[in-house]
Amino acid sequence: MRIRKAVLTAAGPRQRTLPLQTLIDRDGVEKSVLRILVEEVVRANIEEICMIVSPGDETAFAAVAGEHAGRLRFVHQTEPRGYGDAVFRARPFVGDEAFLHLVGDHLHVPAGERGCAERLVELAAAEGCSVSAVQATRESLLRNFGAVGGQPVARRQDLYLVDTVLEKPTPTEAEQRLVVPGLRTGHYLCFFGLHVLTPAVLEILGRLLADGAAGVTLSAALAELAAREKYLALRESDRRYDLGAKYGLLTAQIALGLAGSEREEVLARLLELLALRESDARPR
Numbered sequence: 001m002r003i004r005k006a007v008l009t010a011a012g013p014r015q016r017t018l019p020l021q022t023l024i025d026r027d028g029v030e031k032s033v034l035r036i037l038v039e040e041v042v043r044a045n046i047e048e049i050c051m052i053v054s055p056g057d058e059t060a061f062a063a064v065a066g067e068h069a070g071r072l073r074f075v076h077q078t079e080p081r082g083y084g085d086a087v088f089r090a091r092p093f094v095g096d097e098a099f100l101h102l103v104g105d106h107l108h109v110p111a112g113e114r115g116c117a118e119r120l121v122e123l124a125a126a127e128g129c130s131v132s133a134v135q136a137t138r139e140s141l142l143r144n145f146g147a148v149g150g151q152p153v154a155r156r157q158d159l160y161l162v163d164t165v166l167e168k169p170t171p172t173e174a175e176q177r178l179v180v181p182g183l184r185t186g187h188y189l190c191f192f193g194l195h196v197l198t199p200a201v202l203e204i205l206g207r208l209l210a211d212g213a214a215g216v217t218l219s220a221a222l223a224e225l226a227a228r229e230k231y232l233a234l235r236e237s238d239r240r241y242d243l244g245a246k247y248g249l250l251t252a253q254i255a256l257g258l259a260g261s262e263r264e265e266v267l268a269r270l271l272e273l274l275a276l277r278e279s280d281a282r283p284r
Contacts, residue, residue: 001098001124001125001128001129001198002097002098002125003044003045003046003097003098003099003100003121003124003125003196004045004046004047004048004097005046005047005048005049005050005093005094005097005099005100006041006044006046006048006049006050006099006100006101006102007049007050007052007087007090007093007094007099007100007101007102008037008041008049008050008051008052008101008102008103008104009051009052009083009086009087009101009102009103009104010034010051010052010053010057010061010103010104010105011052011053011054011057011076011077011080011086012080012083012086012105013080014105014244015103015104015105015244016053016054016057018033018104018105018243018244018249019032019033019034019037019061019064019104019105020032020033020034020060020061020064021033021243021249023036023107023249023252023253023256024253024256024257024260024262025256025260026109026256026259026260026261027260027261028260028261028262031066032064032065032066033104033107033243034061034064034065034104035064035065035066035068036107037102037104037107038065038066038068038071038072039066039068040102040108040115040116040117040118041100041102041117042068042071043115043117043118044100044115044117044118044120044121044122045118045121046071046100046117046121047071048071048073048093049068049071049072049073050072050073050074050075050090050093050094051072051073051074051075051104052075052076052077052086052087052089052090053074053075053076053077054076054077054078055076055078058074061074062074073093075089075090075092075093076089077089081209081216082215082216082217083216083217083218084205084208084209084215084216084217084218084220084221085205085209085216087101087201087202087205087218088202088205088206088209090202091202091206094199094202095199096199097199098124098130098196098197098198098199099196099197100117100120100121100194100195100196101194101195101196101197102117102193102194102195103193105242105243105244106192106193106240106241106242106243107240107241107243107252107255107256108192108193108194108236108238108239108240108241109238109239109241109252109255109256109259110238110259111237111238111239115238116133116192116194116236116238117194119234120133120194120195120196120234121196123159123196123232123234124196124232127230127232128230129198129229129230129231129232130195130196130197130198130200130201130222130225130229130230130231130232131195131196131231131232131233131234132148132162132191132192132194132195132196132222132231132232132233132234133191133192133193133194133195133233133234133236134147134148134160134189134190134191134192134233134234134235134236135189135190135192135235135236135238135239135240136183136184136187136188136189136190136235137187137188137189137190138186138187139171139174139175139186139187139188140171141190142168142169142170142171142174142188142190143168144168144190144242144245145168145190145191146165146166146167146168146190146191146217146218146219146222147165147166147168147169147174147178147188147189147190147191148160148162148164148165148166148178148189148190148191148222148226148233149162149163149164149165149166149177149178149179149180149188149189150162150163150164150180150189150226150233151163151180151181152180152181152182153232157182158234158235158236158237159232159233159234159235160180160189160232160233160235161230161231161232162222162226162231162232162233163226163227164177164178164223164226165219165222165223165226166178166219166223167217167219167220169188174188189233189235191219192236192238192240193240195218198225198229200225200228200229201218201221201222201225204221204224204225205218205221208220208221239255241255254266254270
């Protein structure tokens with residue numbers, strides 16, 4: 001299975017401006033969030049990228065995409081009908097091919113040289129099935145993510161055969177349905193913001209949307225996919241950062257700085273700030 005296309009969703013009210021924000025990447029270069037995401041996708045040997053956007057936003061996105069702007073194809077989500085609808089709008093672009101999917105309001109900071117998208121695409125191509133990146137996440141954060149349950153794949157400590165998918169489960173739901181052997185108590189496998197998906201996912205989304213279901217989620221389609229065909233989850237050691245969360249951009253910037261070529265300078269500035277804060281807090 002060859003994966004040469006990617007779909008990036010950026011039409012939601014919380015997503016529209018986040019890809020336009022500027023951060024200092026790991027190489028010390030100032031870039032837009034969108035450019036950082038596009039460069040991650042290109043390193044995974046993706047040739048074309050479909051961005052799902054609100055009408056009129058394509059000009060701003062193209063302007064900040066960097067040298068790979070020519071790879072972008074824009075598709076409109078004219079009404080805010082939810083995440084599932086946004087992904088489904090890429091169906092004409094995707095056709096009958098598997099595709100990499102990522103969201104425009106998350107950044108992924110790799111623990112090593114190879115990024116998550118590259119590893120995910122490589123695994124999906126080898127296994128010939130859908131694969132979602134996941135991360136062990138404490139139960140207090142379940143309200144922010146879709147989550148999966150399943151069984152470990154033999155001879156792999158980071159790969160799971162998915163049998164259950166829930167969107168933003170409660171801790172009680174997770175304890176009852178999403179326990180995964182080998183994880184620490186109170187931790188669950190939550191989505192990382194990166195997936196490689198087969199065309200079957202779009203077929204399922206199309207049917208759910210045609211049935212008139214309100215607020216169709218990608219998780220709903222993935223839950224059905226897990227019952228129909230092989231579907232894997234790859235546990236990531238990288239870190240994901242939700243840019244739309246409180247202090248999300250700040251946290252992502254610190255993480256990029258500490259993982260990058262200017263780590264010593266970033267550490268020195270953080271220590272300077274902490275020292276100043278401690279000095280200001282002392283009684284005078």
